[in-house]
Amino acid sequence: MTADELSAIEDRHPQIFQRPAYKRFWPLLLMAGTVLYLGYALWFFSLPQVLRESHWERLPLFLSQWISYDLQPEFRLDQPEITPKYLRFSALGENPNPDWVIKNPDGTYTVQVDGDAKSVTFDKTKAAITANGVTVPISLTGGKPVITGPVPDWVTVHDDEIVAKLGFAGEVRVTVDRVKVRKRFLGWANFVFDTRSPFFGKPAGEVISLIVSGPELRPGTSNLALAADNFWNNAQWQHGDVWTKLLQTIVMAFLGTLLGGIVAFPLAFFAARNITPSGVLSQVLKRFFDFMRSVDMLIWALFFTRAFGPGPLAGSAAIFFTEIGTLGKTYSEALENIDDKPREGVLSTGANGILVQRYGVLPEVVPVFISQTLYQWESNIRGATIIGAVGAGGIGLKLWEAMRTNSNWANVFYMVLLTLLVVFIFDNISNFLRRRLSRTLHDYNRLQAERG
Amino acid sequence: MTSATLHSDATRQQADAWRRQTSLRRFYTALGVGLLLAAMFATMWFADEANAGHFFDRLPHILDFLSWLIPKDLNDVWRALFDIASPSDRGTQEFNFPLGRVYIWDGFYIPEYFELMLTTVNVALVSTFIGFVFAVPFSFIAARNLTPSPILRLVVKRFMELLRAFPEIVIAGLFAAIVSIGPVAAIIAIGLHSIGALGKLFYEINENIDMRPEEGLRAVGANWFERVRFADLPQVLPNFMSYTLLRIEINVRISTIMGAVGGGGIGEELKLAISRGFGAKTLALVLLLFITIVLVDQFSAWLRRKLVGEQAFLMSA
Numbered sequence: 001m002t003a004d005e006l007s008a009i010e011d012r013h014p015q016i017f018q019r020p021a022y023k024r025f026w027p028l029l030l031m032a033g034t035v036l037y038l039g040y041a042l043w044f045f046s047l048p049q050v051l052r053e054s055h056w057e058r059l060p061l062f063l064s065q066w067i068s069y070d071l072q073p074e075f076r077l078d079q080p081e082i083t084p085k086y087l088r089f090s091a092l093g094e095n096p097n098p099d100w101v102i103k104n105p106d107g108t109y110t111v112q113v114d115g116d117a118k119s120v121t122f123d124k125t126k127a128a129i130t131a132n133g134v135t136v137p138i139s140l141t142g143g144k145p146v147i148t149g150p151v152p153d154w155v156t157v158h159d160d161e162i163v164a165k166l167g168f169a170g171e172v173r174v175t176v177d178r179v180k181v182r183k184r185f186l187g188w189a190n191f192v193f194d195t196r197s198p199f200f201g202k203p204a205g206e207v208i209s210l211i212v213s214g215p216e217l218r219p220g221t222s223n224l225a226l227a228a229d230n231f232w233n234n235a236q237w238q239h240g241d242v243w244t245k246l247l248q249t250i251v252m253a254f255l256g257t258l259l260g261g262i263v264a265f266p267l268a269f270f271a272a273r274n275i276t277p278s279g280v281l282s283q284v285l286k287r288f289f290d291f292m293r294s295v296d297m298l299i300w301a302l303f304f305t306r307a308f309g310p311g312p313l314a315g316s317a318a319i320f321f322t323e324i325g326t327l328g329k330t331y332s333e334a335l336e337n338i339d340d341k342p343r344e345g346v347l348s349t350g351a352n353g354i355l356v357q358r359y360g361v362l363p364e365v366v367p368v369f370i371s372q373t374l375y376q377w378e379s380n381i382r383g384a385t386i387i388g389a390v391g392a393g394g395i396g397l398k399l400w401e402a403m404r405t406n407s408n409w410a411n412v413f414y415m416v417l418l419t420l421l422v423v424f425i426f427d428n429i430s431n432f433l434r435r436r437l438s439r440t441l442h443d444y445n446r447l448q449a450e451r452g
Numbered sequence: 453m454t455s456a457t458l459h460s461d462a463t464r465q466q467a468d469a470w471r472r473q474t475s476l477r478r479f480y481t482a483l484g485v486g487l488l489l490a491a492m493f494a495t496m497w498f499a500d501e502a503n504a505g506h507f508f509d510r511l512p513h514i515l516d517f518l519s520w521l522i523p524k525d526l527n528d529v530w531r532a533l534f535d536i537a538s539p540s541d542r543g544t545q546e547f548n549f550p551l552g553r554v555y556i557w558d559g560f561y562i563p564e565y566f567e568l569m570l571t572t573v574n575v576a577l578v579s580t581f582i583g584f585v586f587a588v589p590f591s592f593i594a595a596r597n598l599t600p601s602p603i604l605r606l607v608v609k610r611f612m613e614l615l616r617a618f619p620e621i622v623i624a625g626l627f628a629a630i631v632s633i634g635p636v637a638a639i640i641a642i643g644l645h646s647i648g649a650l651g652k653l654f655y656e657i658n659e660n661i662d663m664r665p666e667e668g669l670r671a672v673g674a675n676w677f678e679r680v681r682f683a684d685l686p687q688v689l690p691n692f693m694s695y696t697l698l699r700i701e702i703n704v705r706i707s708t709i710m711g712a713v714g715g716g717g718i719g720e721e722l723k724l725a726i727s728r729g730f731g732a733k734t735l736a737l738v739l740l741l742f743i744t745i746v747l748v749d750q751f752s753a754w755l756r757r758k759l760v761g762e763q764a765f766l767m768s769a
Binding site for chain 1: 488491492495496498499500502503504505506507510513514517570571574577578581617618619620621622625626628629630631632634635636639705706708709710712713719722723726727729738741742745746749
């Protein structure tokens with residue numbers, strides 16, 4: 001291609017090659033603006049400092065706690081006899097006798113953190129930690145623990161304590177007067193029955209046979225009722241409470257959206273410019289919808305929590321007030337977009353106002369209304385989870401409380417899984433119903449088109 | 453038998469059939485409405501039972517509740533908003549308006565609430581930016597017609613679904629323990645959610661584009677990046693921008709809520725003011741938040757109209 005041909009093309013398409021300067025440079029300006037803004041945001045949130053002071057090493061630890069639990073036996077060496085002690089409410093119940101804590105014939109104890117490959121063996125005078133193919137001998141006689149020989153990098157020596165980090169499997173801490181082990185297990189401990197339950201520690205088959213044909217464990221109650229009660233009131237997982245709170249979240253979204261729809265429905269007719277008798281009324285109602293929407297769901301939630309006390313009533317009321325605005329706006333917009341011919345037809349038969357709306361307008365908009373209401377319900381289930389955390393009831397508050405202690409991540413994950421399940425189920429129900437509706441709507445439109 | 457009676461017989465049959473059909477339909481409609489109403493009253497009862505205060509017990513006290521909200525001196529609302537000392541100040545937290553001033557230089561300050569509002573808006577903007585930056589490439593991978601690999605497409609789609617459905621407060625809580633409680637944790641949480649939400653809308657737009665420019669570039673041997681950049685992106689960018697603007701509106705609201713559960717910004721202050729019953733402060737905060745949300749919505753609606761014209765968009769969470 002010669003230069004002449006190039007300039008010929010350029011001449012033929014001036015609108016592409018000779019655009020005004022602002023059009024050519026606005027992407028550049030936008031990018032420069034974005035970069036400047038990001039720089040400002042970096043400063044505003046003092047991001048470098050926040051990142052420097054953050055503890056990213058906690059992330060894998062927290063994530064591993066979502067799907068695991070640990071046991072922390074402690075051995076006092078200054079007592080006449082060495083015995084393992086467990087934390088109160090440990091996952092093993094009242095009489096722990098795990099097979100990974102071994103009392104050897106020579107009087108020493110061995111704790112297998114991960115089989116024999118990662119373990120610690122000790123008595124009152126010495127300890128030996130084995131991991132990664134190395135055994136580290138520790139002498140406990142000199143007033144502080146001393147490692148004889150080279151120190152591998154997974155062992156940290158402090159003034160009076162030696163800490164061996166054994167990865168996911170756990171860790172061992174040794175001082176002169178105690179040995180503390182943390183052993184981590186994959187899974188959720190005591191998910192079905194807690195340690196106080198008579199069914200605790202029994203294999204599934206035995207539990208089932210007890211329920212089906214066993215003698216009554218608690219006189220006067222059937223074993224099935226007892227098992228259900230023990231499961232429902234499991235102290236560690238609180239299934240009953242979690243499920244009730246989850247139901248509250250669904251109820252909040254359902255009630256708020258439904259009531260919002262019921263109130264918005266008649267108002268939308270008066271707000272739609274093509275239907276309302278008065279333009280002033282239409283403007284007033286539209287500004288009212290905007291107001292209800294713009295006073296955020298959070299503000300309503302905080303107000304109603306104060307007025308009614310914390311709980312699902314406050315949450316439902318908050319969603320209700322926000323939904324009046326959102327649904328009122330979408331309903332009235334749908335009404336303004338209708339085809340006016342059916343309405344005129346009904347009007348020409350001499351029908352009164354309400355009958356015109358019923359037969360001339362409603363058939364056209366009801367599928368749209370229902371579809372939009374379902375959509376709002378679906379998105380309010382997510383919203384209800386969040387506003388729950390400010391006290392408006394439901395699973396949100398429970399999630400927030402479980403997270404605040406930073407120790408209950410398995411419970412948090414359990415609740416997250418249930419929430420995801422609920423969101424998934426309701427998304428699908430709502431999608432299914434909306435597809436059915438849109439098919440009805442589609443058939444209706446096609447029928448109209450065929451009739452001309 | 454004449455043809456007239458035959459005709460009327462057929463008409464009567466038709467009319468009967470129609471009547472049967474409508475009465476059946478009316479029955480189903482009534483049944484549906486009845487079930488819905490039953491569910492409504494049942495859930496109302498359930499919500500009322502589970503609440504700390506009950507509806508009819510609390511209803512007479514609603515006016516008490518409103519009476520603390522309206523301050524004795526209405527000027528206190530302006531004073532609270534602009535951090536001007538109030539004559540009602542008795543040294544309590546209720547009227548200590550000048551305390552939170554953020555001084556820029558001698559004598560010139562930004563009122564506390566404006567600074568907090570700025571934090572909330574900045575959280576929303578930065579997290580929407582994060583969402584946009586990741587959602588654009590993801591959306592091209594997740595679109596059926598543009599994807600470089602079907603397996604990658606499935607992975608990216610599932611990943612975005614997970615990000616969208618995962619409760620934001622859990623992400624916020626997790627990162628609050630890592631980067632300290634405050635706006636940065638909120639940014640990460642809302643940003644991750646925005647990736648999923650925007651990504652879904654974006655790839656649905658991508659699946660509806662005109663494929664001819666793409667085919668043209670394929671014919672001259674352009675690789676995937678070049679095709680996406682020169683054939684697809686120009687078609688979808690106005691729509692992308694307009695959904696992103698919509699997302700900013702939503703994120704301002706979410707970041708307010710995040711503030712109330714510890715994410716910093718105006719939500720936290722609002723929660724404190726309401727729970728302690730500081731009427732003037734509450735009204736000032738609600739006013740500021742309301743005006744900001746209206747301004748953001750109006751500005752975004754104006755910009756969206758400029759970008760894509762009068763096109764209706766479904767609100768999306």
